[in-house]
Amino acid sequence: MKKMKGTEIFVECLRREGVRVVFGHPGGAILPIYDQLYGAEIRHVLMRHEQAAAHAADGYARASGGVGVAMATSGPGATNLVTGIASAFMDSVPMVVFTGQVPSTLIGTDAFQEADVVGITRPCTKHNYLVLRTEDLARTIREAFYLARTGRPGPVLVDLPKDIQLSECEFVYPEEVKLRGYRPVLDGDPAAIRQAAVAILEATRPVIYAGGGVIASEGAEQLRQLAEIARIPVATTLMGLGGFPTDHPLSLSMLGMHGSWYANMAVSRCDLLIAIGVRFDDRVTGKIAAFAPEARKIHIDIDPAEINKNVRVDIPIVGDVRRVLSVLNMELERLLAEHRTTQWEAQRRAWLEQIAEWKRAYPFCYDFDERVIKPQWVIEEIARITEGEAILTTDVGQHQMWAAQYYRFKHPRTWITSGGLGAMGFGLPAAIGAWFARPDRPIIAICGDGSFQMTMQELAVVAEHRIPLKIVIINNFYLGMVRQWQEIFYSGRYSASDLRVSPDYAKIAEAYGLRGYTVRRPGELADLLERELLASEPILFDIHVAAEENVYPMVPPGAAITEMIVGPVGARTIPESKESIA
């Protein structure tokens, strides 16, 4: 059999995994692989910082539904990737990350650009490998891709010492992956699914709480069917946005700390909570003891470790969301054909009418202002112009929450945000990655002025590939969410949240050969976005918005989710007692 070099095996394995594009940054310990990539079929996108390479691979994976690939050199290259890997880990994004490593003979000698990368990334990867024989390379890469995309997806890192890249061995491609300690359960227990169906039928006030698992499993259609068959309102998490259309009559929009008032009320008053592909995050539940206190709980998730982690549930179903929902929907249709009574119809109608009343009482709202641009209005304009067909990426902070609240989501895989880790600087590189996956869709990076400054060097990548991104900076000259917390919880002492000294972002865009606009007045905004938002070239919009606008509703940390501070004028708390909301 013909011998192949490690680098040749690397490229051949990536080809067999169907990898078309990788995001990375070269350096000494990974130069052999970069030499092999020179002129190879696989496209390498040179990011300007390794953190951005990891975020771009994340954006690519989420927009495409496939596995994103990032690579960097040893030492600082690898440590710079860590934020992006940790973000992908928290959000269960399938990614394979390759890092160069010093030659195996030098490992442990404090060699130049050496770091214990498998040690550093162990708690923020699904699994990781240090390859010590070229003979193990093909099997390792095969396993890495398999682990990344199956079960609960996540990032897998492969550390490649330089000598392993350079030595030769016979190439044997393992057709099968054999991992005796890894057996994801895909099909839910039929008895538990039947039990869930009966519980759904018996409930008088059911609510669906749907998350990122709906999107990861491609189960949005099954979720819509479930909601419609059994007439159940649907609240999504930040990660679940796009998994259920915002404009659907059964949509409750987002729940949680900055969720809609009506989603939080519905969850708090429901008698059955159907949790689908979610992990009962503290930003969703608020005070755990007061979360859906009257409800029986069904929890569908592919990861058994999520069951009973934060909240005890009554009917756990471990399995792939799409598969479980398919069976559950059939079961429900069968049951409903027999048991759909006028009483059942009346109960559902009463519950949905109650919810409609809550929706009317406190929709997401803000005071429009003719003198100053309101950030929420910017998002509404983007939603109107794109008609929900764009892919949105965001940074982390107030702009992220406004985007989540005011965009009208239509499709899964059109909302890409750093949810669990909350990594500022995510938006621009993730948008770059998303474009390589879906160049057919308009892509808009909604950025905060604080976050944007963390990865704005990636404008060079936008310029290099003429990526027709639209970068919308919601610029309030503050670290807005920090300022909001300081205003509410720290008596307005704005410690280190002031960004008055900021660059002229439009000029920065121009410095990279891109077009940039600065927008200061409401009168300019609508026309400009109408004209330029769907243009076929990259454009940056630096939009100066109301500096001290807050994100409402807001559940103070540790409070029950009914204890919302609702804006915009004269913030007040909604009383918790049932009588007062009837």
Add this chain to the structure above:
Amino acid sequence: MIRTIVLTVENRPGALARITGLFSARGINIESLTVARTDDPTLSHMTIVVDLDDVALEKLLKLLDRLVDVVTVTAVDTRNAVERELLLLKVRHEPGQKLELLKEAEIFRARVVDVSPQSYVLELTGDEEKLEAFIRVFEKYGIVELVRSGKVAMARG
């Protein structure tokens, strides 16, 4: 509550660090830990003793099971498992005490594995209670050094 967790894991670098990392990241102290290869050289057997309540134990078992390197994991119940620990005890022998010391060792079925002019090294295997009792008895002779292996456990039947 003291718990014994028994695992079979892939015998390769990093597996131990991955497992102990789950404990340290949650601030859970490991009371004892033993690892060694099984009859299958690609697998290691691991026994971990921790102090945890039921809820924390359930979560931890699931997290351990989630690790790719972990092939099986169970919390064993003392009633349904054989648990043993090895103790090496270096004890001083004053003139005139030797006979009594050796007789007491004999009662516990401990063996003398090293003899020097000032001390013996005794080896004892048993469950935790037996080891504790043994230590209490030999304290009076003057313990020079004490090493415990940590518990190994195996489910019965």
